[in-house]
Amino acid sequence: MSFAAANKRLLKEYKALLRESPEGIVAGPIDESNLFEWECLIQGPDETPFEGGVFPATLSFPKDYPLNPPKMKFTCEMFHPNVYKDGAVCISILHSPGDDPNQYEDASERWSPIQSVEKILISVMSMLAEPNDESGANIDASKIWRDNKQEYSRRVRQCARKVLGL
Amino acid sequence: MSQSQSDSTAGLGLPQVAACLLVGYFVFRWFFKANDPSGTAQRRPPPVDPRRLQEQTEVVRGMFPQVSAAAVQAELIRNGGNIEITTERILTNGFLPEPPAPTPAPVARRQPAVAASSASSSSTILSQYTDLITRYNLHSRLHEAESSSTLLGKGKAPATKSDRQLAHHNKRDDMILAARRRMEDMDRKARATG
Numbered sequence: 554m555s556f557a558a559a560n561k562r563l564l565k566e567y568k569a570l571l572r573e574s575p576e577g578i579v580a581g582p583i584d585e586s587n588l589f590e591w592e593c594l595i596q597g598p599d600e601t602p603f604e605g606g607v608f609p610a611t612l613s614f615p616k617d618y619p620l621n622p623p624k625m626k627f628t629c630e631m632f633h634p635n636v637y638k639d640g641a642v643c644i645s646i647l648h649s650p651g652d653d654p655n656q657y658e659d660a661s662e663r664w665s666p667i668q669s670v671e672k673i674l675i676s677v678m679s680m681l682a683e684p685n686d687e688s689g690a691n692i693d694a695s696k697i698w699r700d701n702k703q704e705y706s707r708r709v710r711q712c713a714r715k716v717l718g719l
Numbered sequence: 720m721s722q723s724q725s726d727s728t729a730g731l732g733l734p735q736v737a738a739c740l741l742v743g744y745f746v747f748r749w750f751f752k753a754n755d756p757s758g759t760a761q762r763r764p765p766p767v768d769p770r771r772l773q774e775q776t777e778v779v780r781g782m783f784p785q786v787s788a789a790a791v792q793a794e795l796i797r798n799g800g801n802i803e804i805t806t807e808r809i810l811t812n813g814f815l816p817e818p819p820a821p822t823p824a825p826v827a828r829r830q831p832a833v834a835a836s837s838a839s840s841s842s843t844i845l846s847q848y849t850d851l852i853t854r855y856n857l858h859s860r861l862h863e864a865e866s867s868s869t870l871l872g873k874g875k876a877p878a879t880k881s882d883r884q885l886a887h888h889n890k891r892d893d894m895i896l897a898a899r900r901r902m903e904d905m906d907r908k909a910r911a912t913g
Binding site for chain 1: 807812848851854877883887890891894899902903906
């Protein structure tokens, strides 16, 4: 039952995103026969080292979506304090309200069924612009971001160019 | 004078004893209380059925063979046997903390191997990424004129599955190509000024 509900909700979100999606965001199922695996693109926010880049990621939805949040993973090289080396994104909106591994997040920032794919992607976009130094997922990136902004920019730009085949 | 002094000491005697007892009682309670939660936490595991725990551990390890069984069990016991929370933790952190010594013995030996294998697997993942132009086969479209296809107008979603897929792919490819053009422009400008 929840599976059908999840399917319905995902199709609805997909259609809404096709109709009108926020600037700099594209998202949809890799293949519509499986609505639980999505691919998405996030444009790097302007006036940040990510500017001009486009960063691909996958979203894997649980069978009980939207009760639980999807998992998001970048499928390109990323250099960001809140993105693990395997691409997994660490952001409060992707944590379910009952589960707070880091014990610092406000329940209101975490996942709830009123959130959506669109909101996740917007949050991730602003995360690219403003890393959260409380939840370091990539320690190297956290350190360099804190201590050496120039080197951080250089590494990020390198990733951005690589994704676009430059 | 000496009379009043002895009086006062005698008068203070009882309250002092009472105060000592009271302080002693609270210290005792405090210790007791401080011990208590850990005591209950350690007493929590029994409600978890060992057979079920074993099954759940196998399920989780089927998905994440790199995580040791002991770590999975510890996490399952901690969260009351919830597989979802366990997988979530593995996916967000990339690992599970190894339980402290008492559980099984081989844990300590296995840990370095786990770290090494996860490190090597993540590095192979990194090198496997292909750029978006190759991934979506856009080489032929690199030199097209700008904004070639805006197939659908805003305001309605295509009605059929294949049209939706097409619309999604167009959007995706256009975004990639636009970004690539922009990045090349930025390069050109940088070269011109530098």
